Amino acid sequence: MSGHVLAGRYRLEGRIGSGGMGTVWSAVDETLRRTVAVKEIVFPDVLTPEERRVAAGRAQREARAAALIDHPGVITVHDVVIEDERPWIVIELVSGASLDQVIRRDGPRPPPVAAQIGLEVLDALEAAHAKGIVHRDVKPSNVLLADDGRVVLTDFGIASMEADPALTRTGTFVGSPGYIAPERLREQPGGPESDLWSLAATLYTAVEGRPPFERDSAMAALGAVLADEPAPPRQAGSLSPLLWYLLRKEPSARPDAGEVRRVLRNVAAGRPSGLPGAGFAPRAAPPRAAPPRKGPRRIWIPIAASVAVVAIGGMVAGAVAISASDGEDGSRATADSAPASPAAPRATPSPGASASTSAQLDLCGLLTRKQVSRLFPQGKPQVEEDEKSCGWAASKHGFMISDLHRSTGAPPPQSPAEAHNKYVSTKNAATAGVHYWGWPEIDVDHVKARETGARTVAGIGDEAFTYTSAGLSKSMDISGVVFRVNNTVLEIEHMYERGTASPGEAREAARWIARAVAARS
Incomplete structure (x- = not known):
């Protein structure tokens, strides 16, 4: 050539x-x-x-x-x-090297140097945003450090242009795992705040030498972007608070370009950021009672043409056998619990309910043993639990309760209004599409399926919607319910072989759980 x-x-x-x-x-x-x-x-x-x-x-x-x-x-x-x-x-032709090449060759950049690079990329992004253009692929390999001292943003190949909607709405998923903002993975409109999220991921890589959501595979990285918090940076210095705020899952919770510029100038000049301290949570150590296990993190991304991307992340948990023969209605549904009398359920939470109810909930204790036995009449499930969710697993049959605020790493809502906003954003994101999912502990791997959109349902908590997922490659289906009770937003997912259960069972289980949450409020 x-x-x-x-x-x-x-x-x-x-x-x-x-x-x-x-x-x-x-x-x-x-x-x-x-x-x-x-x-x-x-x-x-x-x-x-x-x-x-x-x-x-x-x-x-x-x-x-x-x-x-x-x-x-x-x-x-x-x-x-x-x-x-x-x-x-x-x-x-820009003479120089990409930021990715410089990191690989020379190691992580000091925070003031990274902040100066960030300022110049921010300038370029603001020039693009002023023209109605969202870059959508900001990452270290697309940031060129020119020999003449410039920092040049390149590769506008998947940019979104207000004046060119026909090409930006093909439904094809394109981007770089680990640098794609969560809202884009949820097929929500990605605006300037999405580019700022990607800029934060780029700067995190610059100071740490690795991406904030580094995983063993592209699918796992995508899942981590949606469900996990980034690992706390060790070398970010005064840049750390800005990275934490910009990497928040909700676009509205991120600082705007003006605030980002102010902080980057402070860090580039060697001053404190001027932001409150970062809220990076340390990674929890796995339980010692049993080896780590993988549970379902069914994260779906719509598919078009030849592009199909999905992630299934891991849940660290110990496996606990359940005694299905114990039908005492008030006992926690794990083998290591003692029987207890259930509190009388209330249809609505008390006005004085604590704002930290969501953070204190024992998710595995929201179902009694008798209720679990009704969901699993053919076998004894294993319990898989971590701080974000609780799951019951048997062959070709699984049930999962997830706290949606814990899953995103967001602080617990301080009022029903905050929880309502989380519920609404989750419902808006629940659009129909094709996805893949799997849960090895129920002997199910890599199911291609089609999911419905959200359907409002009455009689479950304060507000609720349902959805279903029909397996295309295997006869495995999912019935899901998302609901709010006071300050808590939960999702339940019932996975089963087609013909062995129905969406009605998931709705009934959601009512049990909603009543249990209300009784603890």
Whole structure:
């Protein structure tokens, strides 16, 4: 390919780098006698003609997006050439290395240096946002540290443009695991606050030498973005509070660009951030009673065309055998508990209920042994418990209770109004789509399934909605209910082989649990 003249003008000279979507070449523009870079877009063989058309449109959109932004911190696009039915993007050749390459070569950056890089990336992002463009792929490999001292943001290939909705709403999921904001994984609109989240993930990597949600696989990283808190940084110094605030799951909880700029200036100058201390939670040690086990973290991402991404994270827990023969109604549904009389359930929580009810709830104690036996009439399930959820597992049959505030690492709601907001945001995110899920402890791996959207249901707590998931690749279904009782928002999921249970059983179990929560409020 070296020596090839593109469009009669751009002579390719040497390969600079390559990635999943193509190769970048150094080239000479023989008309203007200048050195440029040429991005060759290579389509995978498995793409259909329609998918190739969409991919070509994405490449042309990259050129249009970058061309709209006149800023020294944004890569300059000179030309787009179509040859061999593929787009080739001619861009400025930036002499230097990417932030990713610098970290790999020289190690983590000191917080003031990372903050200065962050300031310049923030400048570029604000210039893009002012034009209605959201980058959507901010990461260390897309931040170039030029030899002339500039910090240049590149690769607008998946940018969202207000003026070009046809190409931004194809339904295809694109992005880099570990740097994609949680709301984008939930198929919610990603705005400037999503780019700021990705900037925080990039700066975390710059100071720590690893991403905030580093996992063994791309799927696990995506799951961690949605469900886990980042590991507490050890080398971030005064940058740490900003990273914590920007990496929050809810976009509305993150600081805006003006506040981010103020903090980055402080850190770059060696001053304290000016923010309250970070709330990074230390990682809990696994229980010693049993080896760590993996439980279900069924996180779904809609699928279109040939792109399909999903994550199933792990739940650390000890396995505890259950005695299904014990039908005493008031006993906690674990083998190590003593019988106790249930408190009388109340339909509504008392006005003086504690704001920390959610944080204090014993999730495994919300079902009695008799109730668990009714859910598992054919076998004795194992209990899998951690601080965020409690699950019961038998072959081809599982049941999970999750506290949605604990799952995101957010502080417990201080009022029913705060819990209501969490419930509403969860309901809005529950759109129909295809997903994958699995739970090895119930002998189920990698089920492709189609999930319905949220359906409001009465008679469960203060407010509730249901959804179902029908297995496409295997006859395994899920019935789910999300509900709020006072300050607590819980999700229950009932996984079963088709024909062995029904959505009605999940709703009945949700009523049991809602009454138990109300009785403890």
